[in-house]
Amino acid sequence: MPPRKAAATAPAASRPSRAVTKRKAAEPAEAPISKKAKAAVKPAVATSKADPAAEKGRKAPAKKAAASKQSQPAASRKTAQPTKAKMSQSTAATPAAPKETGRKRKAEAEVTAAPPAKKVKPLVKGAVINEPPTERLNIYVFGEGSSGELGLGTAKNAVDVKRPRLNPNLAADKAGIIKIVAGGMHCLALTHDSKILSWGVNDQGALGRDTQWEGGLRDMDAAEDSDSEDGDDNGINPRECTPTAVDFSETEVAEGVRFTDVAAGDSCSFALTDDGRVYGWGTFRKGDGIFGFTSPGNVVTRPVLIPDLKKITAIATGSNHALALDSTGAVFAWGSGEQMQLGRxxxxxxxxxxxTPRQFGLPKGPKNGITQIASGADHSFAISKNGAVYSWGCNNFGETGIAAGAGEDNACVTxxxxxxxxxxxxxxxxxAGTHHTIAATEAGECLVWGRADSAQTGIDMDDIKKMPEDAIIRDAKSDPRIIMIPQPVSEIEGEVSAVAAAGDQCIAITKGGKAWSWGFSSNYQTGQGTDEDVEVxxxxxxxxxxxKKLTGADCGGQFGLVTERVLRN
Known part of the structure; x- marks a missing residue:
C-alpha cells in the first residue's frame, strides 16, 4: 500500500496549548486550532488553536468594564417647592380629585401591591455518593514557575525548577494534600480537612480568591535559572504563588458537606462534593477571547454552585470545556464547543x-453506562461498563483515535x-495533551497515539518509521507525523498504573513507583533537567x-508534578 500522506493543508506544529513557552514555534499553525494562549501564558492543559510556544508572556487580567455615565441613573431632580402663599393659591384653584371607590379602587390596589418575599430554602446535604481519598501526599514539582504555578512561594529559585523538588508548602505533614491537579497555569489541591487550595495565574478568576497585590513588576530575563536553595525574593505576586484556600465565604455550601475531587482547565476550576454537587469558578475561553462561565462573557471570581448538575461522581476538564459523570452513568458536557468537544x-x-451542562450521545444505564471520563485540550473520552472507549472533539492529528479526517484542516469528531x-x-x-493521547491498560501496558512529530509519543522516531503504513500518516517529506493506531511505549520498564499529559509532554507512573516522562521540555516540564525535547x-x-515510591502525576502547560503517598488520614 502506498504511504499515506497528510493533507497539504494539514495542521502544522502547535506547541503545548496550555501555556506559552520560551521557545519559538518551529512552524506556523496550519489548522484553526481554536484555543487560547493564555495571554502571555497559559492556555493550559490547552488550546488546540494557536501554538502558544511562539512567545512567552502573561495575559493581562480581564478589565472590568467601567460603567458609562449614561448607564447610571440620573440623579432625581427635586421639584421646586412653592411658597406657603403660592401653595394655598394653587390648592384653592385646583379642586381635589374625587376619591375612587368600589371595584376600580380594589383592582388598582391589587395590581400595585408588592408580592410577598420568597423564602430561600437553605441547601441541605444529600446522600453521600462520593468519598475523598484517604492518603496524604508529598508533592514534587518541576518546570516553569515564573507565574507561581509551582506553589513554591516567592523564593528566587522557584522560577525554573529543572528536576523534581519537594514542595515544602504542600508537605504531607503540613498541608495534608489528598488530591492535586494541574491546569494550564494554575493548580488546585484538596486537603484532608476539605479545604481547596489554589495557586498560579489568576487573571480570569481561576484561583477563586482575591490575589490583588501592591508589588511591582519584575524583570523575568534577570531571573536566574537555578536549582539552588539560595535566592532572594523573585518579585512574583505572593498571593498567587503561595497555596491559599479558595474563598467560599460568599458561597452557600450545605452543612456537613465534604469536597472529594477537583479539576482545573485553562482559566476554569471545579470542585465536587460528597453528595454529588459541583461548584465552579473562572471562565471558559474561545478563539476570540472570553466566552463566559455562567452567562456569555462573564468571569466568576468566587465559587458558584452549578445547579444543573446533581448526583455527580466524577469531573474532568479540557482547556475550555468540562465533563461530569453522574451516578446513573450519564455524561454532561459544557463550555466552549468550537472543536465539537461537547459531543454535540x-x-x-x-x-x-x-x-449549560447537557447530556449527549453516550450510552447510559446499568449495563452500558459510562464509568470513566477524561479530556485533552479539545478532545474527550469516556469508557463504558462494557469496556468500550468513546472519543469526540478535535481530530486534526488523529488524537481521538478515529481515522476519519485525521491529518486534515478543521477535522472534528462531532x-x-x-x-x-x-x-x-x-x-x-x-x-491527553493538545494533539496526542496516552492510555494505560489493565495489563500495565502504556499506549499512545496522535501527533508524533515532536516527541509527543515517547517512541523513537526510527521505530515509528518502521510501523505499518496503515498505522501512520506522513508529512510532505514522507516523515511520520501522526500515529493512527495506538502503539505501546516499549521503552518504559515495568507495568504502568497511571498516566498524565498536557501540551506536548507525558508522564507515566509504574506500579513499582517510578516516573517516566518525555516530550517538549523547553521549560523543563519533563523533569529531566534539559530544555531540549526528550524524544524517548x-x-x-x-x-x-x-x-521514593511515586503514585501519581499531572502536567500543566509548562510544568509538571509527581506525588508520593506517605500518610493515611
Whole structure:
C-alpha cells in the first residue's frame, strides 16, 4: 500500500496549548486550532488553536468594564417647592380629585401591591455518593514557575525548577494534600480537612480568591535559572504563588458537606462534593477571547454552585470545556464547543447554549453506562461498563483515535464514536495533551497515539518509521507525523498504573513507583533537567525522588508534578 500522506493543508506544529513557552514555534499553525494562549501564558492543559510556544508572556487580567455615565441613573431632580402663599393659591384653584371607590379602587390596589418575599430554602446535604481519598501526599514539582504555578512561594529559585523538588508548602505533614491537579497555569489541591487550595495565574478568576497585590513588576530575563536553595525574593505576586484556600465565604455550601475531587482547565476550576454537587469558578475561553462561565462573557471570581448538575461522581476538564459523570452513568458536557468537544454540534447562533451542562450521545444505564471520563485540550473520552472507549472533539492529528479526517484542516469528531482499535485492551486510565493521547491498560501496558512529530509519543522516531503504513500518516517529506493506531511505549520498564499529559509532554507512573516522562521540555516540564525535547520515554531520576515510591502525576502547560503517598488520614 502506498504511504499515506497528510493533507497539504494539514495542521502544522502547535506547541503545548496550555501555556506559552520560551521557545519559538518551529512552524506556523496550519489548522484553526481554536484555543487560547493564555495571554502571555497559559492556555493550559490547552488550546488546540494557536501554538502558544511562539512567545512567552502573561495575559493581562480581564478589565472590568467601567460603567458609562449614561448607564447610571440620573440623579432625581427635586421639584421646586412653592411658597406657603403660592401653595394655598394653587390648592384653592385646583379642586381635589374625587376619591375612587368600589371595584376600580380594589383592582388598582391589587395590581400595585408588592408580592410577598420568597423564602430561600437553605441547601441541605444529600446522600453521600462520593468519598475523598484517604492518603496524604508529598508533592514534587518541576518546570516553569515564573507565574507561581509551582506553589513554591516567592523564593528566587522557584522560577525554573529543572528536576523534581519537594514542595515544602504542600508537605504531607503540613498541608495534608489528598488530591492535586494541574491546569494550564494554575493548580488546585484538596486537603484532608476539605479545604481547596489554589495557586498560579489568576487573571480570569481561576484561583477563586482575591490575589490583588501592591508589588511591582519584575524583570523575568534577570531571573536566574537555578536549582539552588539560595535566592532572594523573585518579585512574583505572593498571593498567587503561595497555596491559599479558595474563598467560599460568599458561597452557600450545605452543612456537613465534604469536597472529594477537583479539576482545573485553562482559566476554569471545579470542585465536587460528597453528595454529588459541583461548584465552579473562572471562565471558559474561545478563539476570540472570553466566552463566559455562567452567562456569555462573564468571569466568576468566587465559587458558584452549578445547579444543573446533581448526583455527580466524577469531573474532568479540557482547556475550555468540562465533563461530569453522574451516578446513573450519564455524561454532561459544557463550555466552549468550537472543536465539537461537547459531543454535540454547536453553531454560532446558539453557541452560548454550551455554557449549560447537557447530556449527549453516550450510552447510559446499568449495563452500558459510562464509568470513566477524561479530556485533552479539545478532545474527550469516556469508557463504558462494557469496556468500550468513546472519543469526540478535535481530530486534526488523529488524537481521538478515529481515522476519519485525521491529518486534515478543521477535522472534528462531532459525536461520541467508539475507538475500535482499543477493543479488548481493557483501558483503565486515559490522559491527553493538545494533539496526542496516552492510555494505560489493565495489563500495565502504556499506549499512545496522535501527533508524533515532536516527541509527543515517547517512541523513537526510527521505530515509528518502521510501523505499518496503515498505522501512520506522513508529512510532505514522507516523515511520520501522526500515529493512527495506538502503539505501546516499549521503552518504559515495568507495568504502568497511571498516566498524565498536557501540551506536548507525558508522564507515566509504574506500579513499582517510578516516573517516566518525555516530550517538549523547553521549560523543563519533563523533569529531566534539559530544555531540549526528550524524544524517548526516560525515567525521572534525581535525589529528590530516587528512593521514593511515586503514585501519581499531572502536567500543566509548562510544568509538571509527581506525588508520593506517605500518610493515611
Amino acid at each position: 454540534r454547536i453553531i454560532a447562533r446558539t453557541q452560548t447554549e454550551g455554557l 459525536n461520541p464514536t467508539i475507538i475500535t482499535s482499543l477493543n479488548g485492551q481493557n483501558i483503565t486510565h486515559i490522559a 520515554a526516560t525515567m525521572i531520576d534525581n535525589t529528590a525522588v530516587r528512593e
